[in-house]
Amino acid sequence: MFWGALLRGLLCPGLACAFLVGLFCRGIGAWLGAHLGRRPAAPVWHPLVEVVHWASKARPQGKQQFLSSAAWPVLLGLAALSWAGGMLPWPVLPWPAFPSFSGDLGVYLLLLAVPPLARLLTASLSNDVLSALGVYRYASLEIGRLLPLWLAVTALALNAHGLGMFIDPPATLWSALVRLAAAGIALVTLPWPLWDRDAHDVPLSALGGRALALFRTMESLELYAHVGLIAAMLRSSALLPAWWMVPLAALLAVWLALAMLEWRGRYLPPVVLLHRYTRWLLPLALLLAVLGWWFS
Amino acid sequence: MARVAEACPRAGGGRGTTAPNDRPVYKAGVTRLGRKRLSERRFHRGGRIAVFVVEGVGCGGCAEEARSALLSRYGAPRRGVVAVDSPAHADALLLCGTMLPPLLQEVQRLAESLSEPWICLRLGDCGVEAGAIFPGHEVTLCGCPPSPEMILESLEQAWNSRPQKGIFGLSALVEEEA
Numbered sequence: 001m002f003w004g005a006l007l008r009g010l011l012c013p014g015l016a017c018a019f020l021v022g023l024f025c026r027g028i029g030a031w032l033g034a035h036l037g038r039r040p041a042a043p044v045w046h047p048l049v050e051v052v053h054w055a056s057k058a059r060p061q062g063k064q065q066f067l068s069s070a071a072w073p074v075l076l077g078l079a080a081l082s083w084a085g086g087m088l089p090w091p092v093l094p095w096p097a098f099p100s101f102s103g104d105l106g107v108y109l110l111l112l113a114v115p116p117l118a119r120l121l122t123a124s125l126s127n128d129v130l131s132a133l134g135v136y137r138y139a140s141l142e143i144g145r146l147l148p149l150w151l152a153v154t155a156l157a158l159n160a161h162g163l164g165m166f167i168d169p170p171a172t173l174w175s176a177l178v179r180l181a182a183a184g185i186a187l188v189t190l191p192w193p194l195w196d197r198d199a200h201d202v203p204l205s206a207l208g209g210r211a212l213a214l215f216r217t218m219e220s221l222e223l224y225a226h227v228g229l230i231a232a233m234l235r236s237s238a239l240l241p242a243w244w245m246v247p248l249a250a251l252l253a254v255w256l257a258l259a260m261l262e263w264r265g266r267y268l269p270p271v272v273l274l275h276r277y278t279r280w281l282l283p284l285a286l287l288l289a290v291l292g293w294w295f296s
Numbered sequence: 297m298a299r300v301a302e303a304c305p306r307a308g309g310g311r312g313t314t315a316p317n318d319r320p321v322y323k324a325g326v327t328r329l330g331r332k333r334l335s336e337r338r339f340h341r342g343g344r345i346a347v348f349v350v351e352g353v354g355c356g357g358c359a360e361e362a363r364s365a366l367l368s369r370y371g372a373p374r375r376g377v378v379a380v381d382s383p384a385h386a387d388a389l390l391l392c393g394t395m396l397p398p399l400l401q402e403v404q405r406l407a408e409s410l411s412e413p414w415i416c417l418r419l420g421d422c423g424v425e426a427g428a429i430f431p432g433h434e435v436t437l438c439g440c441p442p443s444p445e446m447i448l449e450s451l452e453q454a455w456n457s458r459p460q461k462g463i464f465g466l467s468a469l470v471e472e473e474a
Binding site for chain 1: 338340342343344368374376381382383384385408409411412413473
């Protein structure tokens with residue numbers, strides 16, 4: 001048992017696996033979206049090459065940005081996401097004994113809120129006018145995205161009478177459908193806008209080189225943690241017959257959602273995106289929370 | 297670094313199919329012989345060149361051609377050449393027109409936020425006459441204004457022949473062309 005666990009840890013260490021899963025999720029989503037939109041498609045390993053590209057660059061000559069105040073929010077975000085990743089079954093994916101959803105939903109959601117906070121802090125601390133202006137637009141977008149996600153998790157918690165991620169199977173079909181709908185809302189609130197969006201990049205406009213590579217790594221870990229949350233929600237609905245279908249279904253769903261967002265939402269201005277989050281998704285998530293309490 | 301203007305092929309200089317207006321056609325990444333263009337291999341390996349355009353004083357022709365060069369009409373996305381909004385995210389600066397002293401100070405301040413390695417491509421005859429601003433990084437491209445095809449070709453040549461290929465050299469391995 002010990003040697004098996006050691007072998008699993010060596011061959012598929014949690015953080016590296018998380019990093020690669022997140023990066024390749026982005027790559028596959030962008031690749032599918034580009035093909036759907038008949039645009040030139042970068043290969044699926046493009047995000048990984050991008051991170052290597054930025055990591056291989058030196059620090060800008062005129063600035064000591066990464067070693068100063070802008071460093072600690074990034075490191076805080078990376079630490080939080082590594083912690084979140086450790087709670088999920090993904091690190092033992094190739095040879096799992098059983099999926100272990102240890103961890104608390106509340107803690108997990110707070111950890112998922114750390115990366116946007118890290119971006120906001122870094123942009124504020126970078127002494128860059130463009131970053132400081134971009135923070136306002138980015139902050140509203142992130143709050144608009146996170147509120148429906150929190151409400152969906154609330155619906156799940158109300159339905160299951162608890163905050164643990166290892167949730168008992170639902171008592172009725174309606175209850176299962178509510179949990180599945182919560183997974184759907186979590187899917188729509190994926191950490192998007194992606195790599196090339198103005199609203200996403202403007203808060204980071206003062207960062208380049210290795211600091212930017214660290215941020216891209218943090219984004220990939222954030223996506224990884226989000227996939228894990230969707231897997232936990234899918235598993236709680238108990239609509240999939242075998243446990244090994246859960247991570248696979250979560251991955252496929254995330255690829256498709258990213259592809260659709262990349263294909264149809266690529267040219268959406270942030271204001272329109274914010275309206276979609278707040279005018280449509282937020283009331284829907286509120287209704288879901290009421291239904292989750294009703295069918296509990 | 298050597299001037300690349302002489303090495304640049306003229307527009308529609310024989311590579312790939314040509315349109316009636318003597319401009320190369322970028323269609324589905326395939327030439328008349330059915331092979332991918334050499335310059336597109338960078339993109340298919342996952343690499344890219346991020347470009348930040350600075351418009352100087354002058355008629356504005358160079359800036360217009362530089363922005364045109366970054367459109368898909370000339371195959372920039374397919375070659376992995378993209379425009380970015382921040383100099384910190386850029387691999388290459390495109391300086392268009394004349395840089396007068398007040399603007400020159402701002403450009404030098406802006407270049408401090410670029411991470412090594414980076415290149416600077418100066419466009420247009422009026423900008424070239426003033427002399428080099430960034431001697432180790434700069435490549436000039438003559439023309440009034442130079443065509444988008446020449447800008448793209450020069451940009452790729454300058455990027456491939458940049459003096460420093462990164463700290464680890466890994467990104468250069470990915471992007472290096474055959």
